[in-house]
Amino acid sequence: MNQHFIKIMLLIGMFILLLPSCNLPQSTLPTNTPNQTQPEDTATVATAITSTDQIGLIFLVALEDNGVSGKKIGCEDSLVAVEVPLVPVKPDPWSALSALFSLDQPYFGESGLYNSLYQSNLNILEIEIDNMTAKIYLEGELMLGGVCDNPRVEEQILATILQFEEYNTAEVYINGVLLQDLLSLQ
Numbered sequence: 001m002n003q004h005f006i007k008i009m010l011l012i013g014m015f016i017l018l019l020p021s022c023n024l025p026q027s028t029l030p031t032n033t034p035n036q037t038q039p040e041d042t043a044t045v046a047t048a049i050t051s052t053d054q055i056g057l058i059f060l061v062a063l064e065d066n067g068v069s070g071k072k073i074g075c076e077d078s079l080v081a082v083e084v085p086l087v088p089v090k091p092d093p094w095s096a097l098s099a100l101f102s103l104d105q106p107y108f109g110e111s112g113l114y115n116s117l118y119q120s121n122l123n124i125l126e127i128e129i130d131n132m133t134a135k136i137y138l139e140g141e142l143m144l145g146g147v148c149d150n151p152r153v154e155e156q157i158l159a160t161i162l163q164f165e166e167y168n169t170a171e172v173y174i175n176g177v178l179l180q181d182l183l184s185l186q
Helices: 005-023 096-101 151-160 179-186
Strands: 055-061 072-074 077-085 120-128 133-141 170-176
Touching: 055 096, 055 151, 072 151, 077 133, 077 151, 096 151, 133 151, 151 170, 151 179, 170 179
Parallel strands: 133 170
Antiparallel strands: 055 077, 072 077, 120 133
């Protein structure tokens, strides 16, 4: 199935799910779902997900939140876990990363949460698992909106990968270059 089609379907599904709750006050739902754990110091913003959807977590940024809403990251921001419907294309973290990379707007709905990857065009080539280390190979273009996006990009990607208990470390490569090395050049 065409990756562009999957992205469009995911965005349409998220829009449909969020539409009925646009005028209702948002409440926080329980953050733990079966067989999923939430990394320390993160909060979950709940979305309207039906029981038939496969859900997963992606990580977005509460700008200048100073660690109030989740794990404190660079530029006085917070990393916040968000439940989203997943298109089960391949095993985790493939589906979760695909959902994160498919978001092409700077802010997630009306939540105010920022996605530092919204300008980027990244695709997953391969995921290797080696002794609890996930090696993620991406291709495409990484676009940043300023120096504060460096830690945001790194934290969003790594948290989305490391939420799964099978991995305790991750190495992310974009076009063959280690993510940390790529960001240090920016």
